[in-house]
Amino acid sequence: MTPKQPGLLLRWLEDVDARSPVPLYDQIASRLKAAVGGGVLADGDPLPSVRLLASELRINPATVVQAYRLLESDGFAEIRQGAGTFVRLPSSEQRQREREAQARRLMREALAEGARLGISAKEMRMAWDETIKERAR
Amino acid sequence: MTDAIRLAGVGYRPGAGFAIDNLSLAVPEGAIYGFLGPNGSGKTTTIRLMLGLLRPATGQIAVLGESVPDRVAQALGRIGYVPERPHLYGFLTVAESLRFHAAFHPRWDQAWANQLLRGFGLALDRPLGRLSKGEMGKLLMLQALCQRPELLVLDEPTDGLDPVVRRELLSAVVDYVAEHRATVFISSHLVHELERLCDWVGVMDQGTLVTQLPMSQLKNGIKRLRMSGPVDRLDGAPFSVLSRDGRTPGSIWIVDRWDLGMAGWIADRGVRIDAIDDLDLEEGFVERLKARRAGRQ
Numbered sequence: 200m201t202p203k204q205p206g207l208l209l210r211w212l213e214d215v216d217a218r219s220p221v222p223l224y225d226q227i228a229s230r231l232k233a234a235v236g237g238g239v240l241a242d243g244d245p246l247p248s249v250r251l252l253a254s255e256l257r258i259n260p261a262t263v264v265q266a267y268r269l270l271e272s273d274g275f276a277e278i279r280q281g282a283g284t285f286v287r288l289p290s291s292e293q294r295q296r297e298r299e300a301q302a303r304r305l306m307r308e309a310l311a312e313g314a315r316l317g318i319s320a321k322e323m324r325m326a327w328d329e330t331i332k333e334r335a336r
Numbered sequence: 337m338t339d340a341i342r343l344a345g346v347g348y349r350p351g352a353g354f355a356i357d358n359l360s361l362a363v364p365e366g367a368i369y370g371f372l373g374p375n376g377s378g379k380t381t382t383i384r385l386m387l388g389l390l391r392p393a394t395g396q397i398a399v400l401g402e403s404v405p406d407r408v409a410q411a412l413g414r415i416g417y418v419p420e421r422p423h424l425y426g427f428l429t430v431a432e433s434l435r436f437h438a439a440f441h442p443r444w445d446q447a448w449a450n451q452l453l454r455g456f457g458l459a460l461d462r463p464l465g466r467l468s469k470g471e472m473g474k475l476l477m478l479q480a481l482c483q484r485p486e487l488l489v490l491d492e493p494t495d496g497l498d499p500v501v502r503r504e505l506l507s508a509v510v511d512y513v514a515e516h517r518a519t520v521f522i523s524s525h526l527v528h529e530l531e532r533l534c535d536w537v538g539v540m541d542q543g544t545l546v547t548q549l550p551m552s553q554l555k556n557g558i559k560r561l562r563m564s565g566p567v568d569r570l571d572g573a574p575f576s577v578l579s580r581d582g583r584t585p586g587s588i589w590i591v592d593r594w595d596l597g598m599a600g601w602i603a604d605r606g607v608r609i610d611a612i613d614d615l616d617l618e619e620g621f622v623e624r625l626k627a628r629r630a631g632r633q
Contacts, residue, residue: 217532220614222552250514257506258532259368260514314611 224265242288340519346395370530371523373540416480420491426465441483470501527618565607578627
């Protein structure tokens with residue numbers, strides 16, 4: 200478990216959505232990357248054990264393993280055999296790329312959700328522009 | 337990979353009106369297998385056949401490598417079973433019931449039992465007859481887990497329980513599986529609960545297995561297509577069509593066995609695809625059942 204904010208990380212992961220077309224392991228990995236990018240997790244912090252995270256989220260342990268492998272191959276974590284998985288702070292360019300990728304993922308999810316309801320990409324874009332304007336006011 | 341459970345051509349007819357018919361099913365070792373189906377589809381009967389509680393009229397059953405029902409005694413000690421309805425003696429207290437159960441299981445994990453008793457908030461001196469439904473569900477799960485089984489067979493373990501208790505029970509199951517690599521066979525009609533947990537899914541309807549697939553394939557293979565153009569040219573498609581709806585300006589089809597290359601096949605026939613939507617497990621489950629009942633599959 201992370202020493203500083205154990206509960207926060209689990210709350211962050213609790214709302215992963217099995218109904219989404221984005222696979223669960225991918226959702227978990229992106230949330231953890233966002234936590235690293237946003238400074239919630241620091242370099243060298245231990246990630247929750249597979250057993251703990253799987254049972255807290257009531258998901259298949261294999262899904263957590265898959266998420267941690269993805270994090271490792273993307274340079275955000277290091278899996279040490281027998282010791283656990285630890286955060287690795289990627290370079291600032293890599294973090295920036297990750298933020299951009301995260302933004303695209305969120306947009307794709309919103310677009311897909313819109314499409315389910317029969318809302319076109321054009322309508323989504325108009326709503327998006329308006330929402331940004333409202334917030335800027 | 338070997339199978340923890342294997343049924344081949346199993347038939348069983350308890351009376352007029354309902355039958356398990358030519359049922360074949362395989363649960364790979366280490367899988368968390370979700371067994372879905374509406375009430376009355378034959379899930380509990382299938383489970384009772386697996387555990388040797390019923391004798392099949394035809395076919396073979398093997399569980400943990402033992403032939404059932406002939407050698408079921410060799411397997412039962414390695415199976416943790418949570419039945420649909422409690423089967424415990426109401427006059428025993430929680431402590432007595434645990435001692436009774438533990439006596440049959442040489443691998444019984446008393447340390448974990450104590451931990452779960454505290455976590456679940458079960459009082460040792462309480463008679464089972466006075467447990468609430470949630471407490472009884474917890475006790476049954478505790479007993480099944482603490483015998484340290486290689487296979488967990490859970491028949492609607494969370495049915496009728498409140499969300500907090502459901503979460504506690506499923507967390508305990510995952511905790512056990514992560515540590516001991518057991519196989520789990522879990523039946524439920526609560527589709528969402530299984531969607532995040534299972535890596536294999538079997539769907540029952542009217543006594544037969546409608547489909548059996550790894551979860552990822554089950555979810556990715558089924559799509560909702562919105563198309564416009566001459567959809568009648570799509571005969572002989574490489575995917576299977578579960579339903580088609582042409583009332584709206586475009587046509588909406590639900591298709592199964594989809595993969596990416598098939599979009600090109602549709603475009604080649606002058607039909608435009610306006611959208612390809614994913615279905616979640618519940619939508620996919622409902623569509624498959626509807627299609628099967630309509631006799632299209």
